[in-house]
Amino acid sequence: MNDKLRKIGKQVQGFVREVNAEFRRTTWPDRQELVQSTAVVMVFIVLLAFSVLICDKVIQFLLRLIHA
DSSP: OHHHHHHHHHHHHHHHHHHHHHHHHOOOOOHHHHHHHHHHHHHHHHHHHHHHHHHHHHHHHHHHHHHO
């Protein structure tokens, strides 16, 4: 039982070391890149929401025609 716990502890330590090493290699965006990326995502979300709205209204109109 004790050996199993030590083995698990060493595995967790190794995992944490790898995660820390990966964080050090990561290149984070600067403020301008972050703002630009956020703007692109927001515009895409608005366009997607608008297209869903249009599809919903078209389907609603067609269903009312069929039902009437």
